[in-house]
Amino acid sequence: MDISRAEQRILHLLAQGGRIEIERGEDRKITKLNCINREGWRYPGLDLFLFRKLKRRRAIISKNGQPYRITRRGLELVRSEFDNR
Numbered sequence: 001m002d003i004s005r006a007e008q009r010i011l012h013l014l015a016q017g018g019r020i021e022i023e024r025g026e027d028r029k030i031t032k033l034n035c036i037n038r039e040g041w042r043y044p045g046l047d048l049f050l051f052r053k054l055k056r057r058r059a060i061i062s063k064n065g066q067p068y069r070i071t072r073r074g075l076e077l078v079r080s081e082f083d084n085r
Contacts (some may be wrong), residue, residue, distance in 0.1 A: 001033060007050065008044065009043075013037050013043055015070050018035065018038055018043075020046065021036060022034075057074075
């Protein structure tokens with residue numbers, strides 16, 4: 001299955017130890033998404049559309065209210081490259 005370049009970048013960051021943190025409003029809808037790499041820097045390329053696309057493909061998952069991490073399925077989807085730019 002082919003995935004877009006933006007999805008590749010996010011999955012590559014997550015595969016190296018990153019995470020996706022979400023903030024919800026009072027109505028329990030997602031208000032803010034933060035993609036954090038392993039060094040703690042924020043990656044600005046994640047939006048709600050891309051987040052939902054990755055969830056729909058079961059490439060990311062959250063367990064017990066923790067930040068979203070990459071799944072085995074996500075690891076299969078991401079191409080192994082030195083730097084996905």
